[in-house]
């Protein structure tokens with residue numbers, strides 16, 4: 001049995017973090033959240049982590065150079081020995097320095113069907129393009145912006161009259177049911193000694 005420690009990195013509301021926490025509490029996901037780190041000190045997600053009695057760490061990124069920040073982040077995470085690092089609305093790009101310490105073990109969730117609409121405001125981009133189907137993606141993180149091997153995706157229909165808010169809300173509901181499944185998938189692959197990217201690449 002491998003350790004199933006999850007480090008969660010977030011920058012804001014933290015609803016995906018809460019959904020992962022709930023999946024663990026329900027017994028759907030066999031894992032433990034070893035720490036929650038936010039680069040935004042007053043992030044609502046960090047306050048939630050404290051409420052839940054988890055290790056909640058504020059590591060402000062404002063004014064800190066990227067490599068220096070990633071070095072601090074690595075130092076912060078090390079004592080908690082995470083098996084996986086799960087980005088849950090963590091609005092920063094990680095450097096190779098960070099990723100090399102957790103090869104194939106950093107996950108991200110994105111509110112679009114990648115490789116369509118990477119970056120900020122993915123739901124707005126989807127509406128502006130006029131796609132009829134969008135959705136969400138959980139993928140392994142590489143040095144790009146929302147690139148890296150795809151683990152799971154869920155499609156969401158774009159409805160006539162959808163606003164950015166209404167589409168985002170429907171996608172978010174699916175995100176909450178998708179992320180913990182992708183985490184379970186990667187933990188199972190690690191347990192079996194398989195490549196976390198899966199058999200098809």
Ligand code: GAR
Nearest residue numbers: 012013014015016088089109110111
């Ligand atoms: C989520 O919709 C997530 O997919 C998105 O930020 C939101 C965070 O919400 N992430 C990205 O756009 C990454 N490119 P949350 O803080 O409530 O989990």
